[in-house]
Amino acid sequence: MSLQQATDGDLEKIEIALLLEGIFRRYGYDFRNYSYASVRRRIWHRIHLEGLNNVSSLQERVLHQPEAFGRLLGDMVIPVTEMFRDPAMFRAFREDVVPLLRQLPNLRIWHAGCSTGEEVHAVAIILHEEGLLDKTRIYATDINESALQQAKDGIIPIERMKQYTKNYHAAGGIQSFSDYYDSDHGVVILKPYLRNNVVFARHNLVTDRSFNEFHVILCRNVMIYFNSQLRDQVHRLFYESLANEGFLVVGDKESIAFTPKADKYDTWNEQYRLYRKMR
Known part of the structure; x- marks a missing residue:
C-alpha cells in the first residue's frame, strides 16, 4: 500500500x-x-x-x-424482516417458552428494533393461538419512525404472503393463515385485534434507557450492525430490563457469549438463541 x-x-x-x-x-x-x-x-x-x-x-x-x-x-436503518422469519425459532418459542409464560398473571414483551412490525405480528399470532394475547402488553420499538408507522398500519404487500404462509405453518401455526388478514387492492391488512395490545414507540437502543420490566425481550439481527462496545452496552440494557427468569431472544447470527452478562443467563435453546435470565 x-x-x-x-x-x-x-x-x-x-x-x-x-x-x-x-x-x-x-x-x-x-x-x-x-x-x-x-x-x-x-x-x-x-x-x-x-x-x-x-x-x-x-x-x-x-x-x-x-x-x-x-x-x-x-x-x-434498512428494515430487513419478514413474518415468522426462521420458522424453527418461532416453533421453539411456542414449545419451549410459551408454556412457562402461561404461568404468569400478565405478560410484558419488548420487540427492540421491530422494523415494520412483521415479527411483532408473528408473536401476537402465536400468543393468540395459545390463549395469552389478551393478558399481554407488547412494546414494539424502533429508531425509524417511518418503519414504525408501517408497523402500526399492519399493511403488507400481497406478494409476500405466499412465503409468510409457508413460514407460519413451518413455525407450528394451527389455523389457516388467511384468518389473520384481509386483502384489498394488492395489499394485505393484518387483523386489527393483533395490535390491540401493542404499543408502538420510537426508542433508540444507543441513547435511550430502560423503560419497563419485561418477561421477554426479542432483538433479532439488530446487534450484528454494532461494534463490540455498543453491543455490550445494549446487552446491559436488556439485562436491566428483564424480569428474573425472563427470556432474551436474539438473532441466529448473534449470541450472548463474551458479553458482560453472559454468565447471568441459562442457555434455554442455543440453536435458536433463546436465553433465560437467572435469579
Whole structure:
C-alpha cells in the first residue's frame, strides 16, 4: 500500500467520524459505534445516489438539509424482516417458552428494533393461538419512525404472503393463515385485534434507557450492525430490563457469549438463541 493510499483511507475515516458526530449533534441519532464496514458501505451508497463525490460533501448536505438526512437515515436503518422469519425459532418459542409464560398473571414483551412490525405480528399470532394475547402488553420499538408507522398500519404487500404462509405453518401455526388478514387492492391488512395490545414507540437502543420490566425481550439481527462496545452496552440494557427468569431472544447470527452478562443467563435453546435470565 502506498503512502497516498494510506493517507486517503485515513482521511475517509476522519470524514466518516465527523459525519456521524454531526448527525448525532444535529439530529440525535447515534451511529458512532456501528460497525465501520457497514456504515461506510451505506454512506457511499447514499453518496452515489446524491450525485456527490465524497463524504464531506454528504456531510454538508445532510447537516443543512433535513430531507437529505431523512434519505440517509433510510439507508442506515434498512428494515430487513419478514413474518415468522426462521420458522424453527418461532416453533421453539411456542414449545419451549410459551408454556412457562402461561404461568404468569400478565405478560410484558419488548420487540427492540421491530422494523415494520412483521415479527411483532408473528408473536401476537402465536400468543393468540395459545390463549395469552389478551393478558399481554407488547412494546414494539424502533429508531425509524417511518418503519414504525408501517408497523402500526399492519399493511403488507400481497406478494409476500405466499412465503409468510409457508413460514407460519413451518413455525407450528394451527389455523389457516388467511384468518389473520384481509386483502384489498394488492395489499394485505393484518387483523386489527393483533395490535390491540401493542404499543408502538420510537426508542433508540444507543441513547435511550430502560423503560419497563419485561418477561421477554426479542432483538433479532439488530446487534450484528454494532461494534463490540455498543453491543455490550445494549446487552446491559436488556439485562436491566428483564424480569428474573425472563427470556432474551436474539438473532441466529448473534449470541450472548463474551458479553458482560453472559454468565447471568441459562442457555434455554442455543440453536435458536433463546436465553433465560437467572435469579
